[in-house]
Amino acid sequence: MAAPDQALFRSVMGHFPSGVTVLTTIVGEQLHGMTVSAFCSVSLEPLLVLATIEKTTRMHALLLESHLYGASILGTNDEATSRFFADDRRLAGVEFAPGSYRIGVTGCPILPQAIAFLEARVQAVYDGGDHSIFLGEVVNADVLRDDPPLIFYRGGYATLRR
Numbered sequence: 001m002a003a004p005d006q007a008l009f010r011s012v013m014g015h016f017p018s019g020v021t022v023l024t025t026i027v028g029e030q031l032h033g034m035t036v037s038a039f040c041s042v043s044l045e046p047l048l049v050l051a052t053i054e055k056t057t058r059m060h061a062l063l064l065e066s067h068l069y070g071a072s073i074l075g076t077n078d079e080a081t082s083r084f085f086a087d088d089r090r091l092a093g094v095e096f097a098p099g100s101y102r103i104g105v106t107g108c109p110i111l112p113q114a115i116a117f118l119e120a121r122v123q124a125v126y127d128g129g130d131h132s133i134f135l136g137e138v139v140n141a142d143v144l145r146d147d148p149p150l151i152f153y154r155g156g157y158a159t160l161r162r
């Protein structure tokens with residue numbers, strides 16, 4: 001059986017809507033964040049989540065050092081933040097301006113405008129082709145506001161109507 005090509009695979013998976021997080025970490029003094037939609041709940045006992053990170057990213061190298069991440073779940077009005085943390089041009093400036101974040105219990109930055117956030121310690125890293133799967137045990141989490149989530153769907157942003 002012939003496997004589908006990448007374009008079809010992308011198109012099919014684009015029909016599966018996801019939320020958008022800014023995944024963050026800290027190594028020494030260095031704070032880093034990147035937009036991640038491949039993030040999901042795994043287990044309730046213990047509390048586990050996973051994030052799937054491309055091996056070529058700066059985040060991948062930093063997570064292998066820090067073994068810690070924060071995930072700030074973006075609300076519907078935060079498309080600009082999603083675009084910012086997915087754009088390499090941010091690396092030429094300051095990723096986390098003073099006052100635009102707070103530091104969580106793990107030391108990872110948390111975005112105060114997030115609708116909810118959690119922090120996790122990496123328990124295992126699994127190979128996932130050109131990505132790695134970072135399984136994290138949740139050590140802190142909270143819901144911050146009631147706004148609808150930002151949705152990524154078919155290569156663009158959408159919102160949830162209920």
Ligand SMILES: Cc1cc2nc3c(=O)[nH]c(=O)nc-3n(C[C@H](O)[C@H](O)[C@H](O)COP(=O)(O)O)c2cc1C
Pocket residue numbers: 020033034035036037038039052053054056057058059060082083085086087088091131152
């Ligand atoms: C909506 C959206 C979702 C994304 N989700 C992921 C993801 O789940 N995993 C990933 O590796 N990259 C994802 N990316 C791409 C990264 O955000 C982008 O490559 C980023 O610039 C990498 O940052 P870094 O190399 O500075 O760490 C996503 C981009 C967008 C716009």
